[in-house]
Amino acid sequence: MAESRAKRMQLVLSLTERQEKDAATRVEECKTLLIQEQEQLQQLQDYSGQYMEAYADKSGTLQVQERINYSSFIQRLTVAIDEQRFKVERTAKVHEQALARWQDVYLRRKSISQLIE
Numbered sequence: 001m002a003e004s005r006a007k008r009m010q011l012v013l014s015l016t017e018r019q020e021k022d023a024a025t026r027v028e029e030c031k032t033l034l035i036q037e038q039e040q041l042q043q044l045q046d047y048s049g050q051y052m053e054a055y056a057d058k059s060g061t062l063q064v065q066e067r068i069n070y071s072s073f074i075q076r077l078t079v080a081i082d083e084q085r086f087k088v089e090r091t092a093k094v095h096e097q098a099l100a101r102w103q104d105v106y107l108r109r110k111s112i113s114q115l116i117e
Contacts, residue, residue, distance in 0.1 A: 009116050016109040023102035030095035037091045041084045048077050 055070050062070065 006116070009112065013109070013112045013116060016105065016112055020102065020105045020109045023098070023105045026098045027095070027102050030091070030098045034088070034091045034095050037084070037088045041081070041088050044077070044081045044084055048074075048081060051077065 051074065055074070059067070
């Protein structure tokens, strides 16, 4: 009887180890995506800064239509930056949730390992 219980616990442990591995993989995927989203935000912010400098340098020589075009593009760029910032925040939350899930599974696996020993 004790042997079958040990086999069952070993099976539970192996399933939990698989869950832990899957959760760790998910954390890494989320972290990679978060870094990519942060880099994209930084690129947009850098581009916006460069564009604004170019606009400031040319603003005295621009025609009315060119000013309208610059202004319109700056507005669209600002919207894109705001949307990207929101994506970074949302991705950070998903990463935090994945990390919390991994921690839960890790603790469960550790408890089961200690129970078996």
